[in-house]
Amino acid sequence: MILQRPRGTRDFLPAEAWRRSVARKAMESILVRWGYQEIATPTFEHLELFTMKSGQSVIDEIYSFKDKGGRDLALRPELTAPVMRMYVSELQNAPRPQRLYYFGNCFRYERPQKGRFREFWQLGAELIGGSRPDSEAEVIALADQTLRSVNVVGEIHVGYLGLIRSIMDRIGAEHRPTVMRMIDKKEREALAEFLDDIGANHLGLLDLIDLKGKDALDKAVEIARDLGAGRAQESASTAGASAGSSEMAGRASARTGRSVSAELRIDEFRETVELLEAYGVDFTTDFEIVRGLEYYSGTVFEIYAEGLGAQRQICGGGTYELASLFGGKETSSTGFGLGFDRIMEIVQIEDERKPPVFLAFTPDVKVDAAKIAKKLRQKVPVVLDVMGRGLGAQLKAAGSAGAQFVIILGRNELDNGKLTLRNMLTGEQESLTMAQIEDTLNERLSCL
RNA sequence: GCCGGGAUAGGGUAGUGGUUAUCCUGAGGGACUGUGGAUCCCUCGAGCUGGGUUCGAAUCCCGGUCCCGGCCCCA
Numbered sequence: 001m002i003l004q005r006p007r008g009t010r011d012f013l014p015a016e017a018w019r020r021s022v023a024r025k026a027m028e029s030i031l032v033r034w035g036y037q038e039i040a041t042p043t044f045e046h047l048e049l050f051t052m053k054s055g056q057s058v059i060d061e062i063y064s065f066k067d068k069g070g071r072d073l074a075l076r077p078e079l080t081a082p083v084m085r086m087y088v089s090e091l092q093n094a095p096r097p098q099r100l101y102y103f104g105n106c107f108r109y110e111r112p113q114k115g116r117f118r119e120f121w122q123l124g125a126e127l128i129g130g131s132r133p134d135s136e137a138e139v140i141a142l143a144d145q146t147l148r149s150v151n152v153v154g155e156i157h158v159g160y161l162g163l164i165r166s167i168m169d170r171i172g173a174e175h176r177p178t179v180m181r182m183i184d185k186k187e188r189e190a191l192a193e194f195l196d197d198i199g200a201n202h203l204g205l206l207d208l209i210d211l212k213g214k215d216a217l218d219k220a221v222e223i224a225r226d227l228g229a230g231r232a233q234e235s236a237s238t239a240g241a242s243a244g245s246s247e248m249a250g251r252a253s254a255r256t257g258r259s260v261s262a263e264l265r266i267d268e269f270r271e272t273v274e275l276l277e278a279y280g281v282d283f284t285t286d287f288e289i290v291r292g293l294e295y296y297s298g299t300v301f302e303i304y305a306e307g308l309g310a311q312r313q314i315c316g317g318g319t320y321e322l323a324s325l326f327g328g329k330e331t332s333s334t335g336f337g338l339g340f341d342r343i344m345e346i347v348q349i350e351d352e353r354k355p356p357v358f359l360a361f362t363p364d365v366k367v368d369a370a371k372i373a374k375k376l377r378q379k380v381p382v383v384l385d386v387m388g389r390g391l392g393a394q395l396k397a398a399g400s401a402g403a404q405f406v407i408i409l410g411r412n413e414l415d416n417g418k419l420t421l422r423n424m425l426t427g428e429q430e431s432l433t434m435a436q437i438e439d440t441l442n443e444r445l446s447c448l
Numbered sequence: 449g450c451c452g453g454g455a456u457a458g459g460g461u462a463g464u465g466g467u468u469a470u471c472c473u474g475a476g477g478g479a480c481u482g483u484g485g486a487u488c489c490c491u492c493g494a495g496c497u498g499g500g501u502u503c504g505a506a507u508c509c510c511g512g513u514c515c516c517g518g519c520c521c522c523a
Contacts, residue, residue, distance in 0.1 A: 002515060004496085060449095061521085078523085106523080111449075111519070122523065302523095313523060339523030362482065391478095397486035401484095410482055424484070 019349045026149045034142050036101040036125050041082040049081050061108040072227025075107035083126050088328035096129035115311030115342040126335035133268050136299045137275030139334045144281050150347045154303035159289030160269045162298050169311040171200045182263050209288045216285045224266040295320045307346045314342045356381035358398035362410040380441045
């Protein structure tokens with residue numbers, strides 16, 4: 001009562017820690033099978049890493065502090081930026097593509113509720129530097145498979161930001177944030193009105209976000225074609241304008257470059273969709289997927305699951321351009337992050353922990369018990385009483401701990417070189433040598 | 449950041465201004481110093497926190513903390 005956990009944090013008792021470990025291993029085995037290698041980055045980074053391009057909503061929620069040297073630091077709110085920072089500083093000359101995955105805690109100052117915590121864990125993967133449709137399809141299929149490894153089947157929505165951003169270019173810059181917000185918040189009526197007011201209703205935006213699946217894709221191709229007309233002089237002028245300053249060039253080119261070639265990219269998006277079908281991924285094309293992190297540039301996707309209340313999203317990802325922002329060569333990457341805690345809320349994993357074998361001994365042979373326990377531990381998990389209990393109490397303790405086997409060691413056993421193995425479920429006891437006990441326990445414990 | 453519901457032994461709970469706060473479970477010990485989960489006995493252990501109202505507060509009021517649901521945002 002005196003010391004409480006900080007708000008939004010959790011303790012994991014053995015049963016829950018075990019479940020999390022099982023789920024994590026199952027998902028990691030899929031990532032490894034697809035050729036992804038685990039990496040880890042620091043829990044805190046320079047604040048700047050996250051403020052550069054994470055989007056205001058993330059920045060507002062950041063846990064930041066000054067260290068004793070006056071540096072501005074932040075607990076990581078997500079892992080994509082740190083991974084890309086690492087890539088730029090350490091892996092730029094490694095062969096591409098790089099397939100990386102990570103599992104780590106992240107921190108956001110938010111209002112905790114079901115499936116949302118201030119310290120939470122993400123399991124994610126990044127495919128750095130691959131060609132677009134192939135990478136995108138691989139990453140989305142991988143996210144799907146990873147979830148399936150723990151029997152979670154989500155609803156996958158795949159969208160394409162390149163097109164939306166191209167349409168935005170046709171809307172006055174002062175109106176773009178409003179429109180994006182309305183799309184994101186699904187304020188359909190208000191959006192229709194607003195587009196009318198600013199004379200942008202001819203762009204097909206409303207139809208685009210209303211349509212899902214195949215129809216949405218067809219509409220997207222049509223819009224991209226319309227946008228292509230009369231683009232030439234426009235792109236020439238924007239490209240010229242951004243060609244000056246060196247520091248801003250990367251960011252500016254990432255934006256305009258993307259929108260200028262939107263009609264080409266829609267073909268790539270269509271290829272991504274075809275590849276996804278080849279992978280057998282069950283998904284919906286949905287241009288309403290916008291995503292809050294501003295570094296996403298192309299295909300974006302989200303996965304939703306049932307049983308989580310308001311926090312339905314268990315995965316988010318897409319194609320982004322971060323390497324150039326961190327001073328590296330322009331490198332296209334695709335990745336995803338899974339909300340591990342949300343997955344744990346809906347995953348069905350039984351607690352199948354096996355209690356260890358108890359070595360119960362009489363006080364006069366304590367030293368021998370320690371020696372024997374040490375030897376047995378090479379093959380089987382063994383615990384010794386440390387409470388100074390009598391033999392009866394040790395049996396009782398073993399019983400309440402759920403032990404299936406107890407090895408009994410006393411003067412009699414020492415003298416005739418055999419230990420007593422008691423099966424706590426049946427009450428049967430047999431007198432066996434060390435080797436026999438090891439074999440028996442190995443066999444019995446593994447098949448239980 | 450906003451709206452609403454909560455907080456009583458380690459876990460789960462009852463009570464609703466009035467002596468020693470209910471029950472289940474748990475933990476420790478004993479009956480049983482070489483054989484356990486049963487039984488019996490004993491013991492331990494609680495009204496989130498800080499104010500206020502009152503002769504008297506776990507109970508009523510206010511602030512804070514934390515939890516839960518929703519909004520927002522996200523994973």
